[in-house]
Structure formats: structure tokens, C-alpha cells
Amino acid sequence: GLATDQTDCVEAETELFESNFEKGSSGWEFSDDRAWSVVQDDGEKVLQGEGHEHAYAGDNWSQTVWRLKVKLIEGNAHLNFQSQGPNRYLVSFREDGTNVQRTDHSSNSNMGASSVRHNPGEWHVVEIGLKKDLFFVAVNGYLEITQTEPSPLPPGQIWLEVLDNSTVLFDEMRVCALDN
Numbered sequence: 001g002l003a004t005d006q007t008d009c010v011e012a013e014t015e016l017f018e019s020n021f022e023k024g025s026s027g028w029e030f031s032d033d034r035a036w037s038v039v040q041d042d043g044e045k046v047l048q049g050e051g052h053e054h055a056y057a058g059d060n061w062s063q064t065v066w067r068l069k070v071k072l073i074e075g076n077a078h079l080n081f082q083s084q085g086p087n088r089y090l091v092s093f094r095e096d097g098t099n100v101q102r103t104d105h106s107s108n109s110n111m112g113a114s115s116v117r118h119n120p121g122e123w124h125v126v127e128i129g130l131k132k133d134l135f136f137v138a139v140n141g142y143l144e145i146t147q148t149e150p151s152p153l154p155p156g157q158i159w160l161e162v163l164d165n166s167t168v169l170f171d172e173m174r175v176c177a178l179d180n
Contacts, residue, residue: 002134005125005141007067009176017058017158017175021045029056035162039169041071046171049077049162058157060084061175065129066158068173072120075166081128084156091128091137095120098137098144104153111135114144123171131178 009015019027021038022045030036035053038045046069049055066081072095079091089111092099095118100111116139118124127138130152137145158175162168 003138080159
């Protein structure tokens with residue numbers, strides 16, 4: 001199914017991008033280098049973002065699934081998918097749930113919400129994908145949001161956005177192309 005509860009690419013997918021921060025943060029562009037750091041968490045190297053800051057990676061990707069681990073220490077994060085110029089799928093990941101907005105140059109539309117709790121201080125496996133005309137968000141193996149997307153946004157990159165008064169950890173990130 002769409003929810004795999006893992007960060008690896010699965011059968012019938014091709015890995016396009018991988019970042020686990022064991023060798024630093026190459027491949028990422030940061031809005032403020034001082035706000036982002038590679039830190040230790042239970043012996044693993046992970047990316048930490050603090051305050052309202054941004055990290056970008058990737059290329060013009062479409063028909064992909066983005067898998068990553070997210071740990072909310074404090075506050076919230078936006079996981080922006082297929083981002084290019086004004087376009088993005090904004091996945092708001094919070095302790096009290098998930099919300100998705102589709103933004104382009106002319107409009108902003110809500111694509112669904114979930115009130116499934118994401119406990120702070122715990123790692124959550126998040127999967128965000130666009131498969132043909134289906135957009136989905138899964139957390140910890142549970143499909144939280146699905147939405148038909150007949151005219152998907154153009155290809156774009158991934159963008160981590162940590163919000164004000166927030167500290168969030170990220171790890172084990174992959175973007176996988178969905179083979180037809």
C-alpha cells in the first residue's frame with residue numbers, strides 16, 4: 001500500500017535522493033547556517049532546525065514519494081513537497097495532527113486534515129507522495145490524508161520549514177521515484 005512505515009525506497013521505486021546526516025548536510029541549502037546543525041540523537045547524527053528557518057534540497061521531482069523521520073522537540077514544522085516558486089504542497093506536521101494545503105501562483109486550497117496525535121520527543125516516519133493523480137500523507141504506517149489531484153503541481157524540490165519557537169529533528173530522508 002501507500003503507507004510503508006519505513007524510510008527506504010520499496011519495490012517498483014527508484015531512489016533519487018538520500019540524506020541521513022552521518023556525513024554532514026551536503027545536498028542541503030539553508031536559509032541561515034546558524035539555525036541548522038547536525039546533532040547527536042541516541043548515537044545517530046540528525047539534522048536539527050531551530051526557529052522560523054528553511055532548508056531546501058533536490059531538483060525538479062514529480063511522481064515521487066518523500067520519506068523521512070521527524071521528531072518534534074518543541075513546536076511545529078512544515079514539510080513542503082514539490083516546491084518551486086510559489087507552488088508547493090504544504091504539509092503542516094504538528095503534535096495535534098496534520099494539515100495539507102496546495103498553493104500555486106493564484107490560489108491556496110485545503111487538501112485535507114487529520115487529528116492523529118504525533119507525540120513530541122518521539123520519532124515519526126512520515127511519507128508524502130504523489131502517485132499518478134493521488135496525493136497522500138502517511139505517518140507511522142497509517143494513511144492520514146489522501147486526496148485526488150487531477151492536475152498536480154509542476155515538479156519541484158523538498159523544503160523543510162521549522163516554525164517560530166520550534167525545534168525539530170529530521171533524519172533518514174529519501175525521495176523515491178514511483179516506477180510506472
